[in-house]
Amino acid sequence: MNYLQALILAIIEGLTEFLPVSSTGHMVLTSSIMGIAHDDFVKLFTVAIQLGAILAVVVVYWKKFINLNSIDFYVKLAIAVVPALIFGYLLNNFIDDKLGNPIFIAIVLFLGGIILLFIDRFFKNPTITSESEISYPKAFKIGLYQVLAVCFPGLSRSAATIIGGMQQKLTKSAAAEFSFFLAVPTMIAATGYKLLKGHELLNAQNIKILLFGNAIAFIVAIIAIKSFINFLTKHGFRIFGWYRIVVGLLIIGLYLAGVEINVF
Template sequence: MDLIQAILIAIVEGLTEYIPVSSTGHMIFLSSYFGIQEDDFVKLFQVSIQFGAILAVVVLYWKKFFDFSKFNFYIKLACAVVPALILGYIFDDYIDAVLGNPIPIAIVLILGGFVLLFIDKYFQNPTVTTEEEISIKKAVTIGFWQCLAMMPGTSRSAASIIGGMQQGLTRQTAAEFSFFLAVPTMLAVTCYSVFLKTYNDSQLKGYELLMENGENLKLFLIGNVIAFIVSIIAIKFFIGVIKKYGFKPWGWYRIVAGSLLLVYFIYLK
């Protein structure tokens, strides 16, 4: 993977991480289209640049994350992230295996699109309008919904937003809580990938791959900076769209994108 390819992947990560269109599916397509070899460093890079996306949420909502007088906020996030930590650790090898097959990812992308077409009509009477009104029970339930995203192509944000709306949250409140929940979830995944996980081909841990040569470390740093900047823009744009149009535009996008991916991987690849 060269510098241009790393920049493109980081842009895609920043654009798609917080909107319900599956960042994983888009990065897999990009890697395949540009012939990027799926070696251990590329796998690590695609996960570790989530750190830049995490920082984007913290910066945009810094008053929320650094308001230590509202300790209940941190309790909710801690409880909500537990299901993903446990199930993610258990199914880590299975997830890696599915990532190697883009066909089911494209199919899930399409199916999720049809769900988003009707979600606004299905949840028409929200009762929770602010994060403060989200109970710990609701937060944990949303955390279990988030686990659906362990199937690549589902989209972590889509699963947690749908879970939030099922729990009575308005679409903006559900989207913002999805952003908040992404911080501990993605931070845990990134730390596991960098510090604990041993990669099969090289038998190195993530930080050893990063420090293996100066080029790897450079790509890692540049990728995170770009993911950070693009994520800030994407989050603001996403909130604006759902306020005005709801989730239907993202549903149509998923259906079109998933269909194009199916055509590409079945007939053109």
């Protein structure tokens, strides 16, 4: 992997981590296009640079994260993250296998897009407008939705948790913010586990590329976070649904046409 490839993947991560389009799916498909998807360091990189994007959440919402009087906030995040940690660990081999399967990701993108076309109609009359109103049971239920995204690459962690929040009567903006908050412990755990498993890949050059990628993802993610909630509140999920459908169909069409997905 060179710096240009790292730059492209980091920009995609920063733009898509908090959108309901699957950042992991986009990075896997992009690395396939560049012909580097099967490189072990690239697989580590696509997970580890999520840390840069997640740190952007801490910066944007720094008052929430440094409020030592708000222990309740951290308890809710801990409760919500537990299901993903358990299933992510137990199904690690399955997840890694699907991460290397662009067609599986394309199908999940397509099916998830169909769901997003209609999701705005499903949850009406929300009653919870902020994280402080979320109960512990509701936090846990939102965490269960995150499990779906962890186990099925291409589904989108943010889409799953935002929909989970809306199902628990959160407004779109409150659900999006809690999804951002929940991403912090989830991605820290995922990144730490991946780095621990792949520590032998971390030579001096790869560490430099990893730091570079995280820095780019961090900068781009700050912009994406500040823009996404307003857009979601005004326009809903439909545009993301159509986008996912188009991308999914494009990849599936190329596969059916006999194009070698991992090198096109």
